Amino acid sequence: MIKRIFIRDTNSSSADKARDFCNVLRNQLREKQMDEKVQLIRAADMGVYNQGIVMRILPDDLLYGQVEEKDIPRIVSETICGGKRLNDLMCHHAARQCRIVLRNCGVVDPESIEDYIAQDGYQALAKVLEQNDPEKVLAELKTSGLRGRGGAGYPTWLKWNLARNVKESQKYVICNGDEGDPGAYMDRSVLEGDPYSVIEGLTIAGFVTGASKGYFYIRAEYPLAIERIQKAIDQAYACGLLGENILGSTFRFDAEVRLGAGAFVCGEETALIASIEGKRGYPRPRPPYPSTQGLWGKPTVINNVETLANISPIILKSGKWFAGIGTETSKGTKVFAVTGKVKNSGLVEVPMGTSIREIVFDIGGGAGSGKKVKAVQTGGPSGGVIPEDFFNTPVGYENLQKIGSIMGSGGMIVMDESDCMVDIAKFYLRFCVDESCGKCAPCRIGGTQLLNLLEKISDGKGEEAHLAALRRISFAMQKASLCGLGQTAPNPVLSTLNYFEDEYRTHVLEKRCPARKCGRLFRYSIIQEKCKRCGLCVRNCPSDAISGNREKGYVIDEAKCSRCGLCLETCKPNAILRG
Template identity: 60%
Template sequence: MAFRNYILVCGGTACESSRSDQIYQNLVEECKAQGLAEEVQVVKTGCFGFCEQGPIVKILPEDSFYVKVKPEDAKEIVAEHIVKGRVVTRLLYNKEASQKHAKVEDIQFYQKQFRIVLRNCGFIDPENIDEYIAREGYAALEKALFEMTSDDIIDELKTSGLRGRGGAGFPTWMKWNFSKQAENEVKYVVCNADEGDPGAYMDRSTLEGDPHSVLEAMTICGKAIGAKQGFIYIRAEYPLAIHRLEVAMKQSREYGLLGENILGSGFDFDIEIRLGAGAFVCGEETALLQSIEGHRGMPQPRPPFPAVKGLWGKPTVINNVETWANIPVIITKGGNWFNKIGTADSKGTKVFALTGKISNSGLVEVPMGTTLREIVFDIGGGIAHGKKFKAVQTGGPSGGVITEANLDTPIDFGSLVRIGSMMGSGGMIVMDEDDCIVDVAKFYLNFTVDESCGKCAPCRIGGRSLCNILEKITAGNGTLQDLETLKTIGAAMKKGSLCALGQTAPNPVLSSMKFFPEEYMAHIIDKKCPSGTCKKLVTYSINPEKCIGCTACARKCPVGAITGERKQVHSINSSICIKCGVCKETCKFGAVEVH
């Protein structure tokens, strides 16, 4: 049934937390009230990516893009746009845009993006299999089952140049081929959806917006390696993604696309969900397999690698969500098509969760080789509130900082490693002039120490030792010898840790020491934190030339450290001050200064 208009409402986790579900319900009810139920279809989609501007409502065929929509706006959208054909200008991203310039392609955030993984997110109802099929869904599975051999499938992946998007960047075809060649009647296919990096939500959003792409890809892999069973390992705190996976799996079985005798081909393959408890270390493939088996999630020595000896000792292919989401497109369009996108050693696109001190935070998918400058300033709109760019952390707790000098570095596997960072799974956190680089390194190290399984001494002892030294430095008790000790322990952890968590945990410390040595020296020699972040190294005072005696700071101070009569210059008692910063946030005249 064709409709005159389609109203697409973002149904991702972030927008649902801002009541997009109520927006959806109000739009449905308003269309019914106006007698438009047969002419207008309201669709709850996955994430549009432009999270900074959510909740988002998009109207087709005009392609009008409404941002920061509230439930009470539904009535006006229907009355004005749908009934009268007039754009609701106040809700457009560009408030000055005319009807002609209200479209998505005119928004700078999207102009340099190229969506393969996120191709269906924001376009389809993820709980309606028919909408996935309408956009070439399961065409790749049909092709793989009836037109391709196992070798053909793997050869197509080899031609594509696809490398794993979970962090290591291992060639996907090679991993599949190892499992295919392993002689065993029982083999497994596993999706790693245990996304634990701070600020990362790429995999969660993909599953929320396009779960069928992962199911289709895993089934294709089953055909390629000779497996009949798959598992999706996902953390329990992703309830929306889990729900949509369950709905998608049920629909796929009803359509004969999952289970026994798929599409009458004689091939059997089914998938089960396994919930993780949120341990970051379970993102490591051997720890993940231990968890699926019911054991404590702890990394195991390699070799043998899971592709040869994995789940319950059987050959197992493990890929992350983003890797899986590429597979159907590669099979449908061909490996040569995919190979033309990206750089010499990094093919295709990469999805990033762009967060931090950025004007336009959100989910970004760009061709490999796109520069950091393009992502931060063209797509991300630059640093928020007119602040100065300081650095960007890629690779989460396993990565490193990238400075302004390297903003023109192309995003690919090799280039990021050469400047001391890594791509990781796709977290990208932007920092501005107000961030303390030493404090940032301490934050990431505290995270990895908390998440370490404790199995090996280099990670268990080394990580805690690094943390203690950084605590000492940020408290003003650091020495120059501490810098050498940080390097020595970091190098030992990289060489001696059992898994990638411990091997990469020192990266934020070592890279920040390399690119921002002056900040470490300021903390150690001058006993000052240049950004005013480390509380034990800062002092608050009131500039008498700016203070008008409004008493706002004194009234807000939680410990009564500020004194002064009304319309008289105030002062701060440093012996009482707890350095919470409330006075600086409260003062509208910039009279409170940090030293």
């Protein structure tokens, strides 16, 4: 059988070194008359980073790391010709991802129900209907330890049980697909890549709680997700997997899509219910919780997309299997959308208990820019930043809370040294201020006040007293706001203030922004000795802030300058100074 060898230089992004290496290897193979039996392939990525030249040899599936040219003769004679494994070169690369929620994403055609059925689709529903014992499903979920993946981490079985125990003829189940955190798109990918698993999960939720109607609440900004879930619902109706007598049983369940018009607060369950009812998306105080009084006053269960996608595997493979993955209090896996200053941005599903370092560096490949990674932000505008010192923390609901952030729905934004923490806090806070519904004063007024203070600090008008004020207002918002939006809005401010107080102090006391992000705290100027008078900066300046001519030289007008940095990027002799 032909051998295939994948080769990549995992230390750099250029293919030069790998190409030279391939040539040497090819010549040596030719000497042994082996070149016909081996194909060498330069790979673009191997999922291994900073291990020098890495070789993966098929069909033996050996992974060699830190390979040097001097090792080639050994590899050719012993591994390729002799089929022997060279233990000193073996590179350990454990498969860190574990796909439960994303099991079908990228595998099945999302518009084909047969594809889903071929991957054990609807077997869980068939099993549940055949057993016809909701208590058994609840027991299985209890053993599994599955907790809500929307962020709060409420045990799923408990939520279902509460709604189940209410005596009421009409109940509802809702799938919350109003994913609004900046940088998070796990739910979108699941809805787009595997819509049937979410429908199956919701149908099972309906059966267990006694609900005959389910809603998919999906934000209107996800047109493809809406299209796919709608097609899937139509197809499920046509196959008798929704509607009356599902799979020949007496169970009836209807599902419908409702669109969210893009308000962040509508991801909060009481506001979401108001939105489905056709009212303005205002949250209301709890209790009563939706499980007793929800949609149209009826008992309602609201689950996140990811939670529902976990249901069928638990039923098919048992709760015990699921509980075997993860940590003591957080079971199973979590999908993260890793974005920001990271080499491989994308979706990652890891068992709970995986460290942040493994996610960012081993799977994400570290910072793409070559700069040092400074922190990650998890949990969106309700979360916080986690500095690099805490990257060994295993992910889990309680662990992340302990270090001042939250798991949230799974957004993970990587930040490097060029990100300013005051600016980050300002960004998330502005998001919450924009999205605040205005119903309660702590959120409406507190948020605006916090934002004003942050703007003063980044404009160089900050005073030391402002830092104490930030903490005081944040505390008031956390305690007195009506819903989760206001209670958690100050989190990014507090956590950046906690871990990066130095940066705040530099802004306030020295009027300086170490990351050079806050435009008012640095300026661009031209070093006249270095300037070659080419005029490139003048032509590239979008705000006409550079004046002068070839004889007299050029100057930047600070008042007009928008701090975009284009002049710095375009200047060939590096005559632009930022400081």
